[in-house]
Amino acid sequence: MKRKYILPLFLVFQIVFLKFLVYFPEFVEKWYSNGLYVYISKISRTLLGKIPFSVGDLIYTIAILYAIYWLIMNRKTGWKNISLNVLSCISVLYFAFHFLWAFNYYRVPLFEKMQISREYTDEDLLDFTKKLIVKTNQIQLKITNDKTKKVTNPYTQNQVFEMTQNGYNHLAKQHPFFGYSIPSQKKSLLSLPLTYMGFGGYLNPFTNEAQVNDKLPMYGFPNVVCHEMAHQIGFGSESECNFIGFLAGIKNDDLYFQYSAYANALRYCLGSIAAKDEKLFEQLKLKVHPGIIENYRESEAFWKQYDTFIDKAFHAFYDQYLKSNQQEDGIDSYSKFVDLLINYDKTKAAF
Template structure:
């Protein structure tokens, strides 16, 4: 790109940020025109284009981008001192393009209506309601565990390979869409990450590539976590950007999956979050509840 064009692009970052923040003040507008308008079309096209590939094209894009960035930095290391202004202009021009692409293809979902608003449910609850739900989840987890593992103290072993679980995960969304049509998931594009080893070291279980709308799952995480992690990443694909909302939708999808092993993973996932909240409120009560699990 020419220097003048780089300047125009770099300077446009500031108004772009303001535009995004202004749109973020109108969540219903974003919900109607982006999350339920532009985004479903864009994401479906991306999944049609890349979903059929047996590997993550987005991971290759990331790898290529890292190589290009390192190469550019090495080639322009001296220029940083000789032409500092031009160096920063190019950097901010690239940042502007990435920022724009991110928000067009997925990022505006951060500014949609909160999930509890669109589902018309309360987002606050009492400690009594939390404990009641936790007790019911403990009964569910222990009951399914005894069913699948003969007793409530034996580990539940997933009978499927991780590739099989990737294929089975959308079945929960097939059930959910009967009540919530906006949770229909098609076409599919969920894959094992090519970067599972570094992901594991960094503590990430999965991620969504916003530019290709491919959901990637760390292939090295424990098998019992794999169903809910996969469902969580699919929730991101459906436009639920906030982690807590993707947790909620993904957990529901796992629980509503026809497969009992997926249900076990979903209930255990929900129970873990409830126990974490109990710990935050009352550590002694948390210890009491841990004895029931």
């Protein structure tokens, strides 16, 4: 067999292998997520965590520029050779992607790991949302002393990065598998492209850096950081990371972190109710402090100014990406953490 076919065939083998791996979540949980990955992630964050800029973003930028250069320089070598070289490159990256982080997509779901029910009733959703409204109102009022004022986070983004550890430390005392060490949170060098794509942040699977969009409204910034850190400790599901990020936020001693988490969860719960009963949504909305609504409007106004065909295209792409990686609801899986919240609260009393 010619050597140029080896890596493309290895790509096919990897795809087939993953089709089988989905049936062995306990194996992945034990040997990868709680085994090999623990060492990989700590080594990555130890090597790169203290570097003040995003190494992963720099690598991506160089790689994209080099790919364009390579295609231009090799455009006359024939489509067969170009295709084989591209497939070989994809094969290597696909292997690195899974080996360094993405096997976590195949671990035991958090529902099973924490023995949380998957189902909830409309009444459960309503009761939990009312509870969230009361709690979010309380914190908003504590911070502003005025129901009508939006919350303005006084911290710098670097201060937020440092303060997130507090919440994870408290959370790990209750659930040790959420323990986080060796910080590596970065402001993304690609924040403007991320904004146009409609993303608040992402985990770089090759460098294990938590990349956060530095253009985000600051009231929600802590919640995004907590979410990306959840990816770093080995959770691939977006709904699970929303859930873990929420817990890390409300466990934080700082009120601004708590507000960021509660306000985000409340927005999702209200959205779930609005999708089922618009009239009930309007009634509940009247109970939410105007200052909280102003924060929501601030966020909506921010994203609206970058609303183009680009974010729609990337969301469509990301939707398919999630579906191909064990998240059958695609982009809607972000909102599925409401399931986890409600059922966790019923059994563990989240707050």
